Amino acid sequence: MHPQWAALLADAARRKGRPVPARLEGALSEPLACPPLAVGSRWARLTGIGLIAAVVLGGGGTAAWAVVDSWVYGPEGAVEDYFEALTEGRAEDVLELLGGTDSGPLLTQAVLDRQRKAAPMTGVRISELEESEDTAAVTVTYTVDGDEYETVVHLVADKEDRHHGLWRRWRVLGGLGQVELTASSVLGKAQVNGVTVPLDEGPTEVTVFPGSVTVDGVSTAHVAANGGGTVVVGPGETEVVDELRAGLTGKGERAARQAVLTELKECVERSTTLEPDDCPIRPDGYFWGDDAEDVKWTQKSEPSLQTELTEDGTVTVSGELDLEVAWTDVSFDVEEKMEDTCTSSFSATVDLSGTTPSVSFDEYY
Structure with missing residues (x-):
C-alpha cells in the first residue's frame, strides 16, 4: 500500500x-x-x-x-x-x-x-x-x-x-487556561462565564476552557459590584482580570442613612443627661453633668451625612447634628434654668447584613 x-x-x-x-x-x-x-x-x-x-x-x-x-x-x-x-x-x-x-x-x-x-x-x-x-x-x-x-x-x-x-x-x-481575579472583601462571589464561584481571601484562580472568559462581581441589594471584564486566555496561559470592586447601591446608601437618622432621633429623645453614654451628643461648654436635672434635648435640623463603604466592608455614616439642650442646674444648692445650643459631630457604623440595619456610634469626639 x-x-x-x-x-x-x-x-x-x-x-x-x-x-x-x-x-x-x-x-x-x-x-x-x-x-x-x-x-x-x-x-x-x-x-x-x-x-x-x-x-x-x-x-x-x-x-x-x-x-x-x-x-x-x-x-x-x-x-x-x-x-x-x-x-x-x-x-x-x-x-x-x-x-x-x-x-x-x-x-x-x-x-x-x-x-x-x-x-x-x-x-x-x-x-x-x-x-x-x-x-x-x-x-x-x-x-x-x-x-x-x-x-x-x-x-x-x-x-x-x-x-x-x-x-x-x-x-x-496544560491545555486549559487559568484566570486570576482579586476582589474587595465585601464581595463573596463572582460570576465567571455565567457560573457563580466563591472568592478566596486574596487572589482567586479558576480553571477555564481556552477562549474568551468574562468575569463579573455578584451584587446584592445593598452592595454593587464593578470591575472585572473579559480576557482571552490560551491553553496553559494565565490571564489577570481587573479587580472586582464594591460600592453601596442607592438602596444600600438610603438604608444606611435612614438607619442613622432614626437612631439619632431616638437617642436624642431618650437622653436625660448632658453626657449620655449611648448617643453622640454633648453641650459645647463644660458642665458638671451630675448637677443637671430635667435635661431635655431637641434636634434643630436634619444633619448632612457622608456615607462610605470601606475596604473591609464596613459601612460608615458621619456628619454633624445641630441641637438645643435645656436643663436645671442644681449645683451649690441653687436651682437655675439653663440652656445651650451646640453642634455635635458623629460617626456611626451600620451593619446592613441583617433584615434590619443596626447602628453603633463610634466613641464621641
Missing part, C-alpha cells in the same frame, strides 16, 4: 466522518490514481483500521507506519483535534484529549456552549512545530472577537496508550 493511502485510511478511521485536514493533502508526494476515499462512509471507518493493520503488520509497512505516526497521529494532529473539539464545542472530547482527569464548575458543556456563543474561536492555524523524541511544542494562531492570538501548545507522547495499539498518542499538556 502506498504510504499516503495508509495515512488517509488511518485518518478516515480516526475522524469518523469529519473532513480530511489540509495538512494531509500536503503529505502526497505524487498524484494519486483516484481521489481520496469518502471519509463519511461506514466502510471507510471499519475497513480502514483493518487495512492499516494489514499494511503495518504484514511486512514492508515501515514507510506506511512512519507516515501514519507522523502525519496522522503526530503532535500536529493532536493539536488539531484539540482545537477542533474546542471550536466545535465538544467539552467531553476536550477533556479526553487532556487525559480525562480535569473537572470543575467551569469545565462543562453548558459553559463551553455559552463561551462559544459569546465569542467563538475561529481561524485556527498551526504555524510551527518543534519535536524532540517524546515531547513537542506546536505554535498555534487563532482569532477571537476579531483579534488574532498566538500560543505555544506543549505535548508529550503517551507510549502506553497507543492508537490501535500501534502509534503513539500525543497528549496536550
